[in-house]
Amino acid sequence: MNTKKATPKTAKRPLKAKNSSPKKTPLAKKPPPQKTRRDFLILASGAAGAVGAGSFLYPFISSMSPAADVAAAAEVEVDIKSLQVGQAITVMWRGKPIFIRRRTPEEIKSVQETDVTAFIDPELDKDRIQKPEWLIVIGVCTHLGCVPSGQKPTDTRGKYGGWFCPCHGSVYDVSGRVRKGPAPKNLYVPPYIFVDDTTLRIGQEATVNV
Ligand code: FES
Numbered sequence: 001m002n003t004k005k006a007t008p009k010t011a012k013r014p015l016k017a018k019n020s021s022p023k024k025t026p027l028a029k030k031p032p033p034q035k036t037r038r039d040f041l042i043l044a045s046g047a048a049g050a051v052g053a054g055s056f057l058y059p060f061i062s063s064m065s066p067a068a069d070v071a072a073a074a075e076v077e078v079d080i081k082s083l084q085v086g087q088a089i090t091v092m093w094r095g096k097p098i099f100i101r102r103r104t105p106e107e108i109k110s111v112q113e114t115d116v117t118a119f120i121d122p123e124l125d126k127d128r129i130q131k132p133e134w135l136i137v138i139g140v141c142t143h144l145g146c147v148p149s150g151q152k153p154t155d156t157r158g159k160y161g162g163w164f165c166p167c168h169g170s171v172y173d174v175s176g177r178v179r180k181g182p183a184p185k186n187l188y189v190p191p192y193i194f195v196d197d198t199t200l201r202i203g204q205e206a207t208v209n210v
Contacts, residue, residue: 075203077195080134088151090139093202097139097147098190099163100200103174107161108132111175121186125175128189130206136192137176141165142185148172163187 076093088101111125149155150163158164160173171180176187191205
């Protein structure tokens with residue numbers, strides 16, 4: 001008589017492969033330093049939409065790889081009233097980090113007065129913003145897709161005070177314009193509107209150029 005017990009079918013399950021995002025992975029031979037993938041302040045994610053800048057002390061995330069639920073939000077509203085002059089925050093929109101920086105008067109003067117003729121991707125600051133104090137750009141390097149550093153005051157920001165991409169050394173100014181390659185293009189500006197003086201809606205095209 002066979003007394004062997006049957007093995008439960010659920011005893012072994014294959015481990016799930018780690019979620020990865022091929023589009024976000026730079027093609028560099030060496031992986032970017034961990035710093036570029038860390039310490040981002042996430043203010044908004046998922047379909048919930050509205051968030052407050054006052055909550056920007058938490059949570060931190062350890063990876064910039066977007067989760068599926070984060071990538072789904074078509075529009076994200078951000079309350080920016082708590083953001084002080086000189087501060088920057090990062091929100092997620094469609095799986096991409098969006099850099100929001102409240103620029104200082106000195107920064108605004110600097111980017112407005114610079115002659116862009118010899119720039120890699122010549123573009124006037126006024127064509128990239130809706131209100132001089134607020135710069136909103138997609139925080140993805142236009143070379144191979146790394147996330148540049150510069151959102152925190154302690155980050156390396158490069159010679160022009162904007163962002164520095166440590167993957168291959170691209171440097172961006174406070175208008176998000178590339179000032180040193182190999183990045184070929186300025187940081188892209190996402191569609192957005194000001195719902196009111198202290199609320200941004202990212203994902204909606206502005207109907208009027210201010
Ligand atoms: S990904 Fe190459 S310089 Fe940014």
